Amino acid sequence: MKPIQVGLLGAGTVGGGVFTVLQRNHEEIERRAGRGIEIAVVADLDQERAAQIVQNRAKIVTDAYQVINDPTVEVVIELIGGYGIAKTLVLAAIAAGKHVVTANKALIAVHGNEIFAAAREKGVIVAFEAAVAGGIPIIKALREGLTANRIEWIAGIINGTTNFILSEMRDKGLDFEVVLKEAQRLGYAEADPTFDIEGIDAAHKASIMSAIAFGVPVQFDKAHVEGITNLAAIDIKYAEELGYRIKLLGITKRTPDGIELRVHPTLIPKDRLIANVEGAMNAVQVFGDAVGTTLYYGKGAGSEPTASAVIADLVDVVRYQSVPADKRVPYLAFQEDKVINTVVMPIGEITTSYYLRLKVADETGVLANITKILADQDISIDALLQKEALAGQNQTDLIILTHKTQEKRMLSAIEHMTKLPTVLGGVIKIRLEELS
Amino acid sequence: MKPIQVGLLGAGTVGGGVFTVLQRNHEEIERRAGRGIEIAVVADLDQERAAQIVQNRAKIVTDAYQVINDPTVEVVIELIGGYGIAKTLVLAAIAAGKHVVTANKALIAVHGNEIFAAAREKGVIVAFEAAVAGGIPIIKALREGLTANRIEWIAGIINGTTNFILSEMRDKGLDFEVVLKEAQRLGYAEADPTFDIEGIDAAHKASIMSAIAFGVPVQFDKAHVEGITNLAAIDIKYAEELGYRIKLLGITKRTPDGIELRVHPTLIPKDRLIANVEGAMNAVQVFGDAVGTTLYYGKGAGSEPTASAVIADLVDVVRYQSVPADKRVPYLAFQEDKVINTVVMPIGEITTSYYLRLKVADETGVLANITKILADQDISIDALLQKEALAGQNQTDLIILTHKTQEKRMLSAIEHMTKLPTVLGGVIKIRLEELS
Known part of the structure; x- marks a missing residue:
């Protein structure tokens, strides 16, 4: 069987990795996929850089549409990055009935819903394993x-x-x-x-x-x-x-x-x-x-780790391009009609624990005032670290770890703390997660 | 669409987990799979235990063949374990044209080649994510x-x-x-x-x-x-x-x-x-x-972690049962005609580093003799730890970390060491891997 013909948009570091890995491991990849993978044509405005990376292994063009509209190309890899031209070209590739593999997290994060809707319409695959955590197959795991x-x-x-x-x-x-x-x-x-x-x-x-x-x-x-x-x-x-x-x-x-x-x-x-x-x-x-x-x-970036994810997506395209679109894994893991528009909460509404650092005057009653403010907001203290004042200084660092509370309560407590004359300067707040 | 009908062989801890998770997450699972999953019939010799686990959620039988030969059953989950009856039943299920999901590592490790050959013949899926590392999707990653x-x-x-x-x-x-x-x-x-x-x-x-x-x-x-x-x-x-x-x-x-x-x-x-x-x-x-x-x-065992892997396999069956067998991911990752019969090396041939512990007499020249034996075998020392002899004892522990060498050289060195009169008792040898 003829290798699947791939077009590549953007010949940079990752593109170079894709060429290198496909060449080095072509036998191993074909042993798995049952079919070879061949990058036939590459589009990049920088012809010189592209020539260095491609090394006569594919045709090089400047016009991305020559890749997208090439009738022999079955899959388009988008490695341009960013939201601008990348979006236009990915939508054009989909419109041309090509499957798309992309490493572009910005594009999927900002325009993913629109892109998947277009892909669904045309029944093509849009794969993006490389967009999250590079070589770690986390999209597949999820x-x-x-x-x-x-x-x-x-x-x-x-x-x-x-x-x-x-x-x-x-x-x-x-x-x-x-x-x-x-x-x-x-x-x-x-x-x-x-x-x-x-x-x-x-x-x-x-x-x-x-x-x-x-x-x-x-x-x-x-x-x-x-x-x-x-x-x-x-x-x-x-x-x-x-x-x-x-x-x-x-x-x-x-x-x-x-x-x-x-x-x-x-x-x-x-x-x-x-x-x-x-x-x-x-x-x-x-x-x-x-x-x-x-x-x-694993490695979240770099030429070959990212190429590892891009090529895994190509192998999936080889396997599933002939599968009816409704039998494939949905783009966002859930069937389209089962996606629920759950609200993302404003940061004030979230609940977590906190690390606070305050610079306080080295006087009696300081701690009592601060702990009272926390108690008033129903925030309980998990740990407290008061550093000794340095010789000749009458101020010191106070560090507080709190139990879970709602962010807006914490912001209110901090507002009150900063008004205390014994609290010098701002309050540093860092969120804390137990992850258990 | 009617839920996929599943038969379960063996109603133990993991089987209970599969029921619990399928029930608790049926909505979430169907949102992903696009189709429900229903355990219709369960076979277990211990009717009482089975009744406790199944709780009227499925028909219970004692004869596994009533599950395997049930024309409504599309997938058989094997959770009996071991190489014996489990093998017979899995082969029978395959022969009956059922897809199989199993958590049985012993079965796949010992009879996998035979089972996959039978499954290939019948064009059915045999999925075994739960057989390795429980809930961790390592088979899918590999x-x-x-x-x-x-x-x-x-x-x-x-x-x-x-x-x-x-x-x-x-x-x-x-x-x-x-x-x-x-x-x-x-x-x-x-x-x-x-x-x-x-x-x-x-x-x-x-x-x-x-x-x-x-x-x-x-x-x-x-x-x-x-x-x-x-x-x-x-x-x-x-x-x-x-x-x-x-x-x-x-x-x-x-x-x-x-x-x-x-x-x-x-x-x-x-x-x-x-x-x-x-x-x-x-x-x-x-x-x-x-x-x-x-x-x-992740968790490598337990009722629900293992059930997590079993159900992921069931979702894959829902997705890929209608895909032509030659388009599915091969059982052992590589296309059948591309599997190479590479030899597994005898342990004497492997190369690794070593930790050695010797009990030695607290005398001059001991170390010289030991290091000479290692040098004679071309084994170089990476680290050495000699403990002080306890008061009143004239023997002490000597610990050596070596660089990489072939196991048979190490065995030969150990044989020579144990013959030294200053080496008291045997030599403890533990392999060391840098994993970098």
């Missing part, structure tokens, strides 16, 4: 491996750049800005790292997992997103002293009041497996009512 | 998630009982026999724990993963199997001092000389994620050439 479960929550380290930065900040006691520069020098962070360090990339991925886990539409626009740019090394240190590690987590939970969907730095107990995921590695912890906790760990 | 990769090796904590025992031995410094009794009392070990503690259960699972990873037949009969019954608390302690943890691993590797397939206690560096998998939890680390390391963690 869509197919855990189908027996009512999934209760997901918490993931799904951005390698920020996990690398946080690991370095902890190991070396350095501040964010210093480590970011180092990460950029080493290639772990991009020249413009905004999407990573502000949590947007993680929110894209969390939004996709949320939809697949709960059978709701992709709702990136409703996600609460905080990055790590304001995180101080001292909070990482205090968290360690209290037995916690700080990670940037993408979290989505099902609650009786709606869905939580949020990305922010989070304290987690040190002895959780996910707390020990270091450097640029990714991990996703999933809690299902039948299976309990499962965790999936 | 068969479908990592299809781009040349898988190089797998190392798994795939027996919860022994991992629980090893965790307790380390935490409490207790010996094997003591902890085993405690584990039996708590229900973590069975009354007859032979299959678990002797490594046989882990070897069943490793044999299945080996076949799926490398595209070879299931070769349980060629696995090298050592359990944890001879493991001393002191070795766990010394390993910790050297920065290692001891786990019972199921290991399978691809080497230029053949396939390694072995189960034995193994030292692994403490900072590996898998070294931190505690209690009865399971984890499987997979190394693929494109994706690098991925790891899958």
